[in-house]
Amino acid sequence: MAETTSTTPSARSSGATGATIELENLTKRYHGNPQPAVDNVTMEIAAGETVVFVGPSGCGKSTTLKMINRLIEPTSGRIRIGGEDVTDIDPVGLRRKVGYAIQSSGLFPHMTVAQNIGIVPKMTGWPKSRIRARVEEMLDLVGLDPGEFHGRYPRQLSGGQQQRVGVARALAADPPVLLMDEPFGAVDPITRDHLQDELIRLQRELHKTIVFVTHDFDEAIKLGDRIAVLREQSHIAQFDTPEAILTNPADDFVSGFVGAGAALKRLNLTRVGDVEITDYPTATVDDPLQDIFQRLRAGGTNEILLLDKRGRPYKWLRRGDLMRAKGSLARAGTLVHDTVTRDATLRDALEAVLTDNAGRVAVTGRRGAYEGVVDMETLINSVHEMLEADRLDALEHQHDLEESRAGQTRPGQGGGGSGERGAPA
């Protein structure tokens, strides 16, 4: 996912892409409390990057987020968005340029979906026709049918739908920066998974700068280009790519937060399309039996994948099946139960391979057409390669870090992205 950072041109010409966010020595103290709630946070977030703040409850991650749009005024420190110092400008004007999405309770229950989405453009003085068009566009963008959902009230929607509307509202005025405060905290796990996928898809199209707060480390790994693991008072324990945090946690606190099964979580970060897909002998249902026999013998395998008329995986055929088929393929072979797409994570692929009785799964592309096969061996090999590469990266990175620490004593900052600076000589 690290490649999403503004390397590909924006698919939507209309969209304003992300802006940088710089936090400098940001501190929040509350009256009567000697300990600051947020202590001296310094952080740079690149344009178009998704940064996830993750940490235990009460660590100040939410407070830090709310200081970016100054819902909570910082006691000291500076905030810069897109290079502009916004620490002292009018907070109302600032917030209209920064999208804000929270849990479903953030929708106004007395306004329709359309009114909820259109409210920020309306406040900024867009003409009515433009607002209407924008509302339709946003509903479409978050995967809700405009005709159907336009006039509904939030209470007539499911939790997941409300959340989509919340994201649509945050994006309606096309802000370069989007702040999300545990937006998927209140929905069930299945819906949450869908919403996360949608957000990844959206971000691929829009390239906003997203700051996302969660206490769920798996969510952080899935969504973040970089993750800031925060401990109490918002001290940054580690600020790095998900890969680096998984393979090389900075200290016990971070590894405690990563939890068990880092290698398994690593599988979530790689897509099937990134690993080697083996070719498999195939035949289509229209092929004459004789041809299929020939191909089986030539392929040297015991099995052949039968595709249907549209090129989609249909049946696995063994030699023995063909012997018994007696001229008709109608009853021979075993049906293909499960396939994975190129965009599926390796974890999904592993799941499919483990449940398949022969330990392989067909990979499909557009419209479910066959593209290749992944089996246990490929998976194990690619995971090994991946972990090895991560380890090398992390070592290099650690070296970098130690050097920069020796140079400037600022322990809080993790440095910008692994592998960007070349290896030290």
Added chain:
Amino acid sequence: MSTTGGRRPGGEHEVRGLVFRDDGEAETEPEPEPRPPSPARAGRRISRQKLTLLPALLIAVLLATWLWFRQAELDPVSENALSDGRVSKALWQHVELTVISTFFVLIIAIPLGVLLTRAAFRKATPVAMALANTGQATPAIGLLALLVIWLGIGRRAALIGIIVYAVLPVLSNTIAGLKANDPTLLEAARGIGMSPLGVLTRVELPLAVPLILAGVRTALVLNVGTATLATFGGGGGLGVLITTGITNQRMPVLVLGSILTVALALLVDWLASLAELLLRPRGLEVGT
């Protein structure tokens, strides 16, 4: 409150049941669900029963009273008290007293309630509530007597008495309604860039409307009742008929005054309940 008549008939739970069923691709499929509310729904909020039952009852009572008076033999004292349009004048005065006092109650209590829920004035809330409480705890007739001593006989003293008496329900309901709003919702409103005034007018007040209206309804009914006391301060109204009936021991006059007062109170309450249903923001009724 007996406002249950306006609930949407059934169907409200189907919507909630969707939570686990949909999402992902399923959303594009047509769902067997009540259509989104259209403007036409406004009419459906009020059931036919609600619309007709009470007016029919009132008409029946008034008709019966009128028939009884047509055949009743009235002595000169009663005749004198009821002739020359005195009844309609008293009724009209009563309506005026009610309307004017309610108007002032609204423009005093609602802004005061808004003010007292702002951060800057929140500390003054207990004091203001205590004052409003005293206003209502004081016997209305005692309050009126004091005001007459202070301001002299006339409609002004009567009106002020009625207003002081009715501020409390509207004020306390306004405060309660505004305080009941979900703080995270208000934070979201500020977070998307609403000014403090915008948050108040677009989010806080609309959401507090049901409670505020309930307070207004209480105040209206109270005012119809208290206005009968205006006669002691020289303010007129249906109280004139009642007191005349009592002091002269003329049953028909007393009965007519009472029946008209009761009918007016019920009518006002009915109108207010309709207003409550019509003015409540859409979207709040599902699941509440």
